[in-house]
Amino acid sequence: MLTAEQIKAARALVDWSQPQLAGASGLSMPTIRRMEGPLGPGRSTAANVDAVRKALEDAGVVFMEAGELKPGGPGVRLKA
Numbered sequence: 001m002l003t004a005e006q007i008k009a010a011r012a013l014v015d016w017s018q019p020q021l022a023g024a025s026g027l028s029m030p031t032i033r034r035m036e037g038p039l040g041p042g043r044s045t046a047a048n049v050d051a052v053r054k055a056l057e058d059a060g061v062v063f064m065e066a067g068e069l070k071p072g073g074p075g076v077r078l079k080a
Contacts, residue, residue, distance in 0.1 A: 062077050062079055
């Protein structure tokens, strides 16, 4: 599951604003704001989370689960 922090960090990596992510994912600005807020994407539908993940992955982001590759929490990086 994506975290709010991963979404924000991924946007920063590709230099996207919230409106750009909304456009790329086909979601509304309130949905993006809510997913990046204190409750995170956990209250969003699976389809909305998938749309955000796909938009950011298509832009070159790789999402990492906690402990993947190295010890630590979930994270993001750019494709090589």
